[in-house]
Amino acid sequence: EAGVVQSPRYKIIEKKQPVAFWCNPISGHNTLYWYRQNLGQGPELLIRYENEEAVDDSQLPKDRFSAERLKGVDSTLKIQPAELGDSAVYLCASSHGLLSGSPLHFGNGTRLTVT
């Protein structure tokens, strides 16, 4: 099966500029996650979708971050305006749903550098 696809792979922007990341999950996976991974640390959840509904966005900085998952498939994560502290790797993952213990499948991530 095709894996989770993310784009772009790298993004360099100046602070205060907007940026968007795109994710296409594995076909049939109803649960989609966006994680942020700072250098040398483990990933931290930003938002989780069940189909098109955001069921956990408690860690999403809503003043500048937004996300959507139209039609319950592809998802976009946006930052506007970006700050220096937003430099990180943004990982998208999908699964059948962790209730059954099904593991997350991750994409290659987008490395964001804010200058």
Add this chain to the structure above:
Amino acid sequence: AQTVTQSQPEMSVQEAETVTLSCTYDTSENNYYLFWYKQPPSRQMILVIRQEAYKQQNATENRFSVNFQKAAKSFSLKISDSQLGDTAMYFCAFVRFQGAQKLVFGQGTRLTINP
């Protein structure tokens, strides 16, 4: 809240040796899942092994095995006959069996296999 701790920031062994990575976690839950993920320089998180807390038998996957000590809340990963391709960051992760399906990661251990 659940927390996952990996106390070894870095480890290094020679090829073909056996290495054990440590992980402890804190939870009041009785049923949950534990995972080990590998993240090579390509950045993609790859599932290595999974353990269900209700199973007493330790999970094994080829050269990878775990030592799951539920009472001690310990979940170590043993890599036998280590190979150069095992060089990567390794993350321990926890998810509750019910309720919020949020995968919580440890800080990671950077493992280097030397020729």
